[in-house]
Amino acid sequence: MNLQLRASNITKSYHGDRVLKNTSYSFNKSGVYVLTGPNGSGKSTFLRICALLEEPDSGEISFLSDGKLLMNDIAMRRRITLLLPKIGVFNTSVFKNVAYGLKIRGHKSDGIKEKVDKALDFVGLSHKKYQKAITLSSGETQRLGIARALVIDPEILFLDEPTASIDQKNTKIIEDIIIRIKREERVVVVTTHDMAQAERLADFMVIMKEGKINEP
């Protein structure tokens, strides 16, 4: 376990509405953390701030490796990734979508091909490799998002409501994928408002209510 995340006293407001109220939490062990709670409890906002996609109004997000505090630079940012609920498919092939994270890191084509093939195989999309990504179904699109995130081998993987917009069959497929990711040495943080799903996936349950975290 290398990378650890510490969120300290995070506050965030939108148009005067306080969404997060001095929220603190540490993700310091590998496994699946499930952030759960009712709609509007601040789960997604907390996740987006932890994943450095948004700035908090106050408080601090710190990343530590072997006890040392890391600089919040691009090298550090590239050790984590967030899968958004609407993943943002690039209007190109499935292969190129998954290859994106590797390309921007300057990987060579041979290495890219091998890693993309492995990631697509992991999520069961190998047969759609050359298909235009925007033609995938909702469930397949979520799996594409997971492949795109996994291919860059993040030490912390954030999944924001990964099954919110898909049917039961695809929800089961995504849950199985998350359970398989769980066997690897990494931190996975998932948000969901589905308590049953939270119980199926969680190594660590994190309950949010009215912008605060209540550990059970």
Added chain:
Amino acid sequence: MNSMTEGFLKAFSLIYNLDQELLGIILLSLKVSGAALIISSIIGVPAGAVIGLKKFPGRGFIITLLNTFMGLPPVVVGLFVYLLLSRSGPLGFMGLLYTPSAMVAAQIILALPIVASLCHSAIVAVDPIIGQASITLGATPYQKAVAIIKEARYGILSSVIAGFGRVMAEVGAILIVGGNIAGYTRVMTTTIALETDKGNFELALALGVILLIISLIINIALHLIQRKGMAGTIR
């Protein structure tokens, strides 16, 4: 009616026999409009991209200005370029008036706002989630901008084609600054205007048919690009 039919027949004969005068005029038209389009695209696409991607003071004013300039009357542009390039004008020393270069300059002024404005629109139409997705995957701000521009590629290409359509069909500005000199600055649209005045409809009709074909090709290309670009929605 007979003279019109006769005109069409002669026009097709000119096209079929690849009449040298006709070819020269078409070639010059394509050269002038092509050069104007290349320069407009080199300036307009990056300018549209910057306006679409960056927020800076005066951005709204520039967008309004570009949108206004999209509808610039060609004769006004012609007059403006004429005054700039005429012997007593600030750029008169360059001796460009009544040359193809002056025509290119006038067409750049007409095409540039179209290319830049439509390019800007194509970029702002990209779903913001694309930028966010690229950031979450580890993109630098520059790489994020490239990802957005790539998503807007069909719209950007449409903006360039729309600019070409504008300059190919234009007559007022180039007539003023080019002078319609046979074999030197005479292009398709100015020839059509001149030959119609003279009652010589064969050449005018032949050029009209070719202009229509070019316009058709431009519109088919636009349609295909737009259809390809709208082949799906962002997920």
